[in-house]
Amino acid sequence: MNSLPAKIQDLTPKLAKLCLDIEKFGKLKSGEDFASKTMLVGVSGGIDSTALLIIATLLARKSGGRVFCAHIDHNLRKESAGDRAFVEELCTELGVPVKSLKADVAGYAAERSIGLEEAGRIIRYDFFKQCLKKFDADFLLLAHHIGDLSEDVVMRLIRGTGWPALAGMDAYDPKRKLLRPLLSTDKDSLEDFLRSIGCPWREDESNTCDDYTRNRIRNHIMPLLYNENPNLGAGLIRLKNQAELDEAFWDEQVAEAIKHVQEVEDGILLPCSILNKYHSALRLRIYKKILDDLGPGHTLFDSIILLDQGFLARKSGSTFQFPGKKVVKVNKAGLLFKVN
Amino acid sequence: MNSLPAKIQDLTPKLAKLCLDIEKFGKLKSGEDFASKTMLVGVSGGIDSTALLIIATLLARKSGGRVFCAHIDHNLRKESAGDRAFVEELCTELGVPVKSLKADVAGYAAERSIGLEEAGRIIRYDFFKQCLKKFDADFLLLAHHIGDLSEDVVMRLIRGTGWPALAGMDAYDPKRKLLRPLLSTDKDSLEDFLRSIGCPWREDESNTCDDYTRNRIRNHIMPLLYNENPNLGAGLIRLKNQAELDEAFWDEQVAEAIKHVQEVEDGILLPCSILNKYHSALRLRIYKKILDDLGPGHTLFDSIILLDQGFLARKSGSTFQFPGKKVVKVNKAGLLFKVN
Structure with a gap:
């Protein structure tokens, strides 16, 4: 050398x-x-x-x-x-x-x-x-x-x-x-x-x-x-x-939205009153963030789209399953996230 | 057949x-x-x-x-x-x-x-x-x-x-x-x-x-x-x-922001008071939309980034050129867009 x-x-x-x-x-x-x-x-x-x-x-x-x-x-x-x-x-x-x-x-x-x-x-x-x-x-x-x-x-x-x-x-x-x-x-x-x-x-x-x-x-x-x-x-x-730039933007928006999440007895509630204010491009990213924070298990985009359709149709009582035993239930108050 | x-x-x-x-x-x-x-x-x-x-x-x-x-x-x-x-x-x-x-x-x-x-x-x-x-x-x-x-x-x-x-x-x-x-x-x-x-x-x-x-x-x-x-x-x-979804989101956000644009004597003014409220991911898309609406000429992402840096540094008096004889001037009130 x-x-x-x-x-x-x-x-x-x-x-x-x-x-x-x-x-x-x-x-x-x-x-x-x-x-x-x-x-x-x-x-x-x-x-x-x-x-x-x-x-x-x-x-x-x-x-x-x-x-x-x-x-x-x-x-x-x-x-x-x-x-x-x-x-x-x-x-x-x-x-x-x-x-x-x-x-x-x-x-x-x-x-x-x-x-x-x-x-x-x-x-x-x-x-x-x-x-x-x-x-x-x-x-x-x-x-x-x-x-x-x-x-x-x-x-x-x-x-x-x-x-x-x-x-x-x-x-x-x-x-x-x-x-x-x-x-x-x-x-x-x-x-x-x-x-x-x-x-x-x-x-x-x-x-x-x-x-x-x-x-x-x-x-x-x-x-x-x-x-x-x-x-x-x-x-x-x-x-x-x-x-x-986009990532920083979405991170900021999602962090702001997550503040409105409520810890309830049987999981985490994302209230309708909050979700109604957001564009679906943001809603999907909020779902993804909450699901990721619940623990391991890779959440697919297509399944989050289905969850959003469930929210939009206000299908009260319907349940969506995600990898890592994560479950989201649609109810009158909003979306209830939990791990089974 | x-x-x-x-x-x-x-x-x-x-x-x-x-x-x-x-x-x-x-x-x-x-x-x-x-x-x-x-x-x-x-x-x-x-x-x-x-x-x-x-x-x-x-x-x-x-x-x-x-x-x-x-x-x-x-x-x-x-x-x-x-x-x-x-x-x-x-x-x-x-x-x-x-x-x-x-x-x-x-x-x-x-x-x-x-x-x-x-x-x-x-x-x-x-x-x-x-x-x-x-x-x-x-x-x-x-x-x-x-x-x-x-x-x-x-x-x-x-x-x-x-x-x-x-x-x-x-x-x-x-x-x-x-x-x-x-x-x-x-x-x-x-x-x-x-x-x-x-x-x-x-x-x-x-x-x-x-x-x-x-x-x-x-x-x-x-x-x-x-x-x-x-x-x-x-x-x-x-x-x-x-x-x-993202395109629909950004179109909506940009359309809302564009409402605050002011037609002034020597061009179109995008006021600082409005720009200050926005994330750069949105500001760049607003610049792009205004420039595109001014007429033909393809605006490159890199040049829009430079414009945004000019805005952030509040370089009053500095001018940015874009294809199609479009010009943006930074002044105290905001960004002034025009075609020369």
């Missing part, structure tokens, strides 16, 4: 601008000067996360923040020990404390009868959570970029996701302290960054394998979409911006 | 249900008993529109409506004269008055330097408009089905369309009297319908040609998406339902 740049001023103007744009984007999304805080960066050793680790380190040196690194050896490929060695060497060079985990993803997946992708995700986020605590970090930085966002939108479209979730992964999720500062950056810029500073990275051969939906989307569907519009990424960033 | 079924009761229960489901869907979307009215059906002679013409005729016989047919010979393929003969013969058999137009799509496109697809669309809708008037029709029925809706969503995703337009073509557009009663029906059911009643149709060879974006999406991208989720169509119907 060549010696890496010590500060942003050592970079070419183009690369320095890349770093500052990434800082600006992260600040805008989190509403905080994240680079002056304690950041935990999830690093696999691939292009994206290697670039993110270096950029986060340069930004931290400028803004007075601290950087820690978390690496997971998924133990699914023979190269994974080499990935770990690479990440630990890089961290040493950058002066970044690193914590690695050798996980038995295949075993975890088999034990719970879930897919490898899902098992990996659960183990990863669980480990990140531990590391956030251990390092007392303010932010978990992940290296998802425009390409990942685009794939995610297509994945969600395929799955039948509704608005605003259709617009893809969040740039900032305060609940998980998760920030994706590269989400409006394209992969080519990250590769260009690493090449320019002479920093190597690890290739993940499993990315080219078609066993995973995600890889099939990446390798076969995305090239066709980008072929129709090379600026697809910009359009999806715009869509995500619109989704964020 | 075999003799066609004279009434819905002559069909198998499965095919009769298909017809009645289509009627139900059209009623739900238009809010009217369209099959009892005067319907103009656009027919190319392909599977979809041939099926629609026969189904509309059967529904009209049941409900007391009348059916007319409009056919356009785009004159782009040597088979097009045969298509016209087929459609006219089918109409004779069904007792449906038909009006055909032989259009010079290639000449029209060359004259205006536009693509063949766009030229075809303009000529088509212009002809339909004439026919609607000539036959004094209440509805223009077009044969777009789930497959077309799915392609349209992907097309709009590629183009960077925002919500709710992203969810695809409307099942009902009252401005154009346009109803798409097959929008929740899949193509296989339509082909099965025609085969079962022994009715032939015309194949459009140009559908397999990759010169058009639409065909590339249909022939290469859609199969990959459906391969990941064979129920993709159902998810997109649900997305469209959600989009319709």
Whole structure:
């Protein structure tokens, strides 16, 4: 490994601008000067996360923040020990404390009868959570970029996701302290960054394998979409911006409405007097929120539509069932939500 | 051509249900008993529109409506004269008055330097408009089905369309009297319908040609998406339902806000006192509506975001330009919209 740049001023103007744009984007999304805080960066050793680790380190040196690194050896490929060695060497060079985990993803997946992708995700986020605590970090930085966002939108479209979730992964999720500062950056810029500073990275051969939906989307569907519009990424960033505004709007409206919910003896009552004032676009989101708050179980849009039709028809006495043993009963006073 | 079924009761229960489901869907979307009215059906002679013409005729016989047919010979393929003969013969058999137009799509496109697809669309809708008037029709029925809706969503995703337009073509557009009663029906059911009643149709060879974006999406991208989720169509119907609700909601909110717009000497004033009360998700839609109402010129989401930032920063005196010579000036009283 060549010696890496010590500060942003050592970079070419183009690369320095890349770093500052990434800082600006992260600040805008989190509403905080994240680079002056304690950041935990999830690093696999691939292009994206290697670039993110270096950029986060340069930004931290400028803004007075601290950087820690978390690496997971998924133990699914023979190269994974080499990935770990690479990440630990890089961290040493950058002066970044690193914590690695050798996980038995295949075993975890088999034990719970879930897919490898899902098992990996659960183990990863669980480990990140531990590391956030251990390092007392303010932010978990992940290296998802425009390409990942685009794939995610297509994945969600395929799955039948509704608005605003259709617009893809969040740039900032305060609940998980998760920030994706590269989400409006394209992969080519990250590769260009690493090449320019002479920093190597690890290739993940499993990315080219078609066993995973995600890889099939990446390798076969995305090239066709980008072929129709090379600026697809910009359009999806715009869509995500619109989704964020809409989500904030609906969250506000729903929170206001939920205040009028009454706890009664046999459940939670959403009074007709309140529901009558709202448009169905809002009513559906209120039902969804109350049902989600009742506990686990994924509520489908079509079944919420049926519930709303029940409300509109004032079918007193009729009952609607939802996953997770949730039940909504229509009565004269309104809709009664409970878990059986 | 075999003799066609004279009434819905002559069909198998499965095919009769298909017809009645289509009627139900059209009623739900238009809010009217369209099959009892005067319907103009656009027919190319392909599977979809041939099926629609026969189904509309059967529904009209049941409900007391009348059916007319409009056919356009785009004159782009040597088979097009045969298509016209087929459609006219089918109409004779069904007792449906038909009006055909032989259009010079290639000449029209060359004259205006536009693509063949766009030229075809303009000529088509212009002809339909004439026919609607000539036959004094209440509805223009077009044969777009789930497959077309799915392609349209992907097309709009590629183009960077925002919500709710992203969810695809409307099942009902009252401005154009346009109803798409097959929008929740899949193509296989339509082909099965025609085969079962022994009715032939015309194949459009140009559908397999990759010169058009639409065909590339249909022939290469859609199969990959459906391969990941064979129920993709159902998810997109649900997305469209959600989009319709959201669109109705925002239309209502924007219409309410627009009432507070003041016509002043040098343009249209949107007062701060009003804007302050609204969430940015609504403000952006209000700006868009006022700009659209000022005349032609497509306003981009990003430029509306900039305008909103100008409003939030209260940058008095600053001016924002939009396509179609539209200008918005920030002043102390609010935002001043005008066309230069």
